[in-house]
Amino acid sequence: MRALKLITSDIRFQYKYGFYLLYAVFTVFYIFLLRLIPEEWKKTVVAVLIYSDPAAMGLFFMGAIILLEKSQRVLDSIAVSPVKVGEYIAAKVASLGFIGVLVGVIIAMTAKTGNLLLTLCGVILASVLFSLLGIIIAVKIKSLNQFVIATVPFLLILTAFPVLTLFYDFGEYVVLHPGVSAIRLIIGGEDNNAVHILVLLFWIILAWMICHSAVKKAFLALGGVKL
Numbered sequence: 001m002r003a004l005k006l007i008t009s010d011i012r013f014q015y016k017y018g019f020y021l022l023y024a025v026f027t028v029f030y031i032f033l034l035r036l037i038p039e040e041w042k043k044t045v046v047a048v049l050i051y052s053d054p055a056a057m058g059l060f061f062m063g064a065i066i067l068l069e070k071s072q073r074v075l076d077s078i079a080v081s082p083v084k085v086g087e088y089i090a091a092k093v094a095s096l097g098f099i100g101v102l103v104g105v106i107i108a109m110t111a112k113t114g115n116l117l118l119t120l121c122g123v124i125l126a127s128v129l130f131s132l133l134g135i136i137i138a139v140k141i142k143s144l145n146q147f148v149i150a151t152v153p154f155l156l157i158l159t160a161f162p163v164l165t166l167f168y169d170f171g172e173y174v175v176l177h178p179g180v181s182a183i184r185l186i187i188g189g190e191d192n193n194a195v196h197i198l199v200l201l202f203w204i205i206l207a208w209m210i211c212h213s214a215v216k217k218a219f220l221a222l223g224g225v226k227l
Helices: 002-016 019-034 039-055 057-071 074-079 085-111 116-138 144-164 172-176 178-187 193-221
Strands: none
Touching: 002 019, 002 057, 002 085, 019 039, 019 057, 019 085, 039 085, 039 116, 039 144, 039 178, 057 074, 057 085, 057 116, 057 144, 074 193, 085 116, 085 193, 116 144, 116 178, 116 193, 144 178, 172 178, 172 193, 178 193
C-alpha cells in the first residue's frame, strides 16, 4: 500500500513539472517523423526511436526528478520517514517506466512493425535499467550540469553503441551488452530472445544492488536509517 502511494505521488510530481507534456510532444513528433520514413527503413528507425526515447530518456528524466527532489528537500523528508530504500527505488522506476512504456507502445502500434509483445518486453526492461542508472548517478550529483557530464559516457556506451550494431557486425558476444539485447528485443523476430531477456535481467539485478547501496548511503547522510 505504501509503495502504491509512493508511485501515485511520483506520477503527480512528474505531471506537475511537465514530464508528461514533454513526452506527449516527443510522441507526436516521432509519429509525424515515421510517416516520412520509407517503409524499408521503418523497422530500424522505430527500434532506434523507441529505445532512445522512452527507454534511454528515462536516464535523463530520472536524474532531473532526483535533482528536483534534492532542491525541494523532498529527499530529506523521505530519508527520515518509514519509507524503505527498496520502496523508494521501486516507486521511482515504476512511475517513470509507466510513461516510457506507454509512449513506446504508442509508437510501435502506430508504426505497425515488429512483435508488439517483444517490443513491450524490451522497453520495460530497458526502462528499468536506465532508470536505475539515473538514480545511481543523480544521488551522487549536486547540479544538473554535473549530471549531464556524468551521463555522457553512459549514453555513448548504452545508446550509441547498440544503434551501431544494427548496421555493423560486432560478433555474437555483443548480445551480452544490455543495450544491444534491449534494442534487438524491441525489433523482435530473433530466435534467441530468451538470451536477450536473461542478459537484461542480469544487468538489472546488478544495477539494483548498486542503486540500493547508493540510495541507502544518501539517506544515511540525510539522517535516515533504511534497510
